[in-house]
Amino acid sequence: MRRVSDTVMLMDTPDDTLANAAAGGDRAAFAALIARHYDRIFGLAYRLTGSRAEAEDLTQDICAALPVKLRHWRGEARFTTWLYRVVINGVHDLRRRQATRGRASIGWGDWETARQDEIVTSRALHDWLADAMGRLSPELRDTAALVLGEEMTQAEAGAVLGVSEGTIAWRMSEMKKRLRAMAAEEAR
Secondary structure, three states, rough: OOOOOHHHHHHHOOOOHHHHHOOOOOOOHHHHHHHHHHHHHHHHHHHHHOOHHHHHHHHHHHHHHHHHHOOOOOOOOOOOHHHHHHHHHHHHHHHHHHHHHHHHOOOOOOHHHHHHHHHHHHOOOOHHHHHHHHOHHHHHHHHHHHHOOOOOOOOHHHHHOOOOOOHHHHHHHHHHHHHHHHHHHHHH
C-alpha cells in the first residue's frame, strides 16, 4: 500500500519518468499523469471541437486508451508534446467519423434533413469566435488551439503538429486574416 509521502513524491516526479513507469504498468504513476494532465486534455479537446459534450467524451476515450498508447511512447519528445499529438489525433479521428456519418445520412429523407437543420441552428447559438473558428480549416484551428489556447510558442506548436515554425507563423497570420474578413463581412 502506498503512503501519502509516496503520492506526494509522485506528484513531484517528471512526466517522462511517470510515463515510463505507467507504460510498465505502474497504476499510481498513471493516476498521477491523469491527475496532472486531465484538464489539459479536456481544454485542448474543447478548443478543437467547440463542444463541451464532444470534448468530455473525447477526454474520457483518450484517458481510457492512454495505458495502451503509453506503451508506444518512445520519449523522443516531451511527454506533453506527445500528449497534445494524441489529443489532436483523437480529434481528427472524431472529425473523420462525423464526416462518414454525415455522408451515410444523405438521402434519409425529410427526417434527416430536419435533424441536420436543427444541428446547424443549435450551432449558430455558439458565440461568434467559436463559430468563426469552426469555419477555419482544421490546420488553422489546430494551430490556433495550441498557440492561443495552450499558449505554446510557435516552435512548440510546430513540434506537436510536425511542421516548421515558419508554417505555424504563416497559419497564425492566415487565421488572423480570415477572422478579420469574417468580422468585416458580418459587420456589413
